[in-house]
Amino acid sequence: MKTDTSSQQVVLITGASSGIGKSIAEYLIQKDYMVFGTSRNPSKNTGISFPLVALDVTKKETIASAVQEVLDKTGKIDFLINNAGVGITGPIEETPDEEIKNAFETNYFGPINLIKEVLPSMRRNGGGMIINITSIAGYMGLPYRGIYSATKGALELTTEAFRMELKDFNIQMTNVAPGDFATNIAAGRYHAPVLEDSPYKEPYGNTLKLMNEHVDAGKDPQLMAKAVYKVMTTPKPNAHYKVGELLQKASIALKRILPDKVYEKMLLKHYKL
Known part of the structure; x- marks a missing residue:
């Protein structure tokens, strides 16, 4: 049954059953948007105040059916927010190929296929607007997060190209890159085990602990929700936005101006490597 959406704008948010996606959805409902979230298993999600449609971003057939379900109900999608993602950590040498491929399928190919579908x-x-939730980690190659950085960096750059290709269609596209936020991403990510006989045992183990501490001490996801809403209400948004601690945002600017080796030493010091 089609819903009357003449007075409301329709938003589709992937990965909205928890964390940043859920916070964005709940905030936009307060702003009178009609919000649809996605989850791989909607029936398992309780306490959600907005409709969830079934979608696994690694499976193109579920992308097509989820988008069609929203279109059948509303006739339009004004905003697509590509939020679904997966964390991955580990020494690149010891990270299984299948986990690397899954990270790219989820964090890169999934959003691209959703964009193609809408x-x-x-x-x-x-017209419409597409917002890709990337990461400040996508601006630099971080030790033991190299694959994650690569997936998010790829989406950042692809968005730059996509924006120019879409300029004639009144379709806006942008990236919003969060730093560390207090979500359950650390619990859900893949991390290569700290192997007893690994040459990376000590540095990787210490870095993994530090990364978990950063997430636990992260900012409130509501800040991301407010930032995304501000972008949505901007007629012609920029290509890139960053949301997070001042130090995290400043690290991007420093990368542009510091010599490579100096910046590398700064990262090594930060991660105590």
């Missing part, structure tokens, strides 16, 4: 309807409706 673009035709956005063109028919005369």
